[in-house]
Amino acid sequence: MGLKSFALLLAASLLFLWPATGSASRQTTSPGQYFTIRVTVTNAKVTLSPTHAPRGSTAIFLLANYSSASRVVALGDATLKGHRGTGFAVKLARNEQKRILVYLTYRGPLPCSIISGGKTTLVGVFRVT
Numbered sequence: 176m177g178l179k180s181f182a183l184l185l186a187a188s189l190l191f192l193w194p195a196t197g198s199a200s201r202q203t204t205s206p207g208q209y210f211t212i213r214v215t216v217t218n219a220k221v222t223l224s225p226t227h228a229p230r231g232s233t234a235i236f237l238l239a240n241y242s243s244a245s246r247v248v249a250l251g252d253a254t255l256k257g258h259r260g261t262g263f264a265v266k267l268a269r270n271e272q273k274r275i276l277v278y279l280t281y282r283g284p285l286p287c288s289i290i291s292g293g294k295t296t297l298v299g300v301f302r303v304t
Contacts, residue, residue, distance in 0.1 A: 179236065188192060196301050197257065203227075205265065208229070208232045208233070209233050209234075210225070210228040210232055210233070210234050210235065211234075211235045211237060212224070212225060212234055212235065212236050212237070212301070213239075214236055214237065214238045214239070214241045214248060214250075214287070215239050215241065216238075216239065216240045216241065216242055216267065216289060217242055218242045218243055221287075221289055221298040221299070223287055223298070223299045223301060226299065226300070226301055226302060227301065227302040227303070227304055228279055228301075228302075228303060228304070229279070229303070229304050230279055230280070230281075230282045230304065231270055231279065231280075232278075233276060233278050233279070233299065234276070234277045234278075234279055235274060235275075235276055235279070236250070236263075236269055236275040236276075236277060237272070237274055238265060238274070239267075239269065239271075239272045240267035240269060240270065240271050240272075241270065242269065242291075243269060244269060244291060244300070245266060245267060245268045245269055245271075245291075246266075246267055246289050246290065246291045247265065247266045247267070247289070247290035247291070248262055248264070248265050248267060248287070248288075248289060249262070249263070249264040249265075249287070249288045249289075249290060250262050250263055250264075250277075250285055250286070250287045250301060251262055251263070251281070251285035251286065251294075251301075252285075257258070260287055261277065261279065261280055261281040261303075262277070263275050263277065264290075266268050270297045271291050278298065279303045282303050282304070283302070283303060284300045284301070284302050284303075285300065285301045285302070286299075286300055286301075287299045287300065287301055289296065
């Protein structure tokens with residue numbers, strides 16, 4: 176009887192230690208993709224391209240201000256209050272360029288706005304799919 180219980184215990188421990196396959200896949204631990212999003216500010220318009228990226232990826236926002244005055248570019252919720260907490264607000268001087276990395280954890284729309292002279296203007300929406 177001791178040999179049977181030992182064999183059963185050995186079989187159970189081997190099943191427990193066997194690597195799990197099926198529900199857990201490599202996609203859960205692999206790093207996400209990198210997306211480059213260009214935001215260009217001029218006196219006439221603001222360009223945001225592309226306007227979407229998948230959740231779990233890292234977005235590299237390349238900001239450029241080619242207008243005649245300084246501007247603040249805001250995307251999403253930069254205050255870290257509420258449920259979003261995804262976004263940034265960056266002041267760009269005239270002819271200045273900056274690079275901002277954002278890990279996209281929030282799925283949904285992130286409004287993009289420009290603040291100039293105390294006036295906020297919504298210029299587009301960046302979507303995290």
